[in-house]
Amino acid sequence: MAGTVARPGILSIRLGATSGVPAERTTSHMPRQIGGEQAGRTRPRRGRAGLVVTLCGLVPLAIAVLGLSGLLSPLLDPGQAGPGLRWLQALLILAGLAVVAGGMMSGRADRPTDGTAPVTLPVPAGAPVAAAERDDEVGALMASFSRMLSTVEQQAAEISQFAARLDAAYSELEFTNARLKEFSFKDEVTGLYNRRFFTIRLEEEVSRYRRFNHPVSVVLLDMDGFKAINDDMGHAAGDETLRDMAEILMRYSRGINVICRYGGDEFAVLLVETSKAGARLYADRIRHVLSTHPFAHGRRLTASFGIASLPEDVAPGADDLIRAADEALYAAKRAGKNRVSVYEDVAPTSVPERAGRPD
DSSP states (O other), rough: OOEEOOTTTSOOEEEEESSSSOOOOBBTBBOOOOOOHHHHHHHHHHHHHHHHIIIIHHHHHHHHHHHHHHHHHHOGGGGGGGHHHHHHHHHHHHHHHHHHHHHHHHHHHSSSSSSSSOOOOOTTHHHHHHHHHHHHHHHHHHHHHHHHHHHHHHHHHHHHHHHHHHHHHHHHHHHHHHHHHHHHBOOTTTTTOOHHHHHHHHHHHHHHEEEEEEEEOEEEEEEHHHHHHHHOOOOOHHHHHHHHHHHHHHHHTTTTTTEEEEEEEEEEEEEEEEOOHHHHHHHHHHHHHHHHOTTTTSSEEEEEEEEEETTTTTSSOHHHHHHHHHHHHHHHTOOOOOOSSEEEHHHGOOOOOOOOOOO
């Protein structure tokens, strides 16, 4: 017959007394079988527990009460002190014996009644399977995490490629805007700056003169006889002549100077940090080069020049400076062309009304 170890709180097993049946795991707080055998075995254990409580608790308590009465009796009756003291010693000895007996009964109550001893449980046969299942779950989680990480890395690479394309598009847009801005300020025939850009730069230089009192000069030039080239040889020859004129101005000018096609066959040059004397030298040099330049159409061309400077000629203003240079140019045309005229030479006799400038 199989026996069980029912010690509270300790894992016990059922062992086969005569057969080879494997042991079965049970716990004291979750009994597997409830039968007459287990109930009969439980009743003696309950009796032992009551005896232990009686010996360890109730008997010493009764002895203590008797001992207390024995101590009080001599105080009430001094003649009975001798026998009462001996009686008290006997009671104390009896109480000690009762406590020792209760302890021995308590130790025996904790032992199994069928002679079996607790056996250490072997590792269940299903434990490796459970461990393998846990390993499979961990492996599945790691594989899922790896897939998520791969997806994140792929998306990060796509974002980097998109950012690179966006940066390239932004750079191209900046370049395009710069080109558009440049084209909006350039003359399509000669490649020089146009009148709009010249006006902006002239305003800046006049403002700089007001702050720092640095000199600035404007040279206006008009090609003599250009209309005849257009009429006799066509506009293609006229455009080629304008491009040759632009090349001469670019070649013999400083990099800080601003050269533009002001309109038709008229050009304007903004001479930065240049006084009136320096502007006159510049105009004379251009006039000489132009008069000896071999144009493709074979004709010789000349130009007339008008100069105005700050601070000698007019009050610091862009419109006043352009107006003064234009009047000087008109005076050069009236004086016979192919010459340089400054505003201070013609200011007292400037013409208030102009029907038209001589070609």
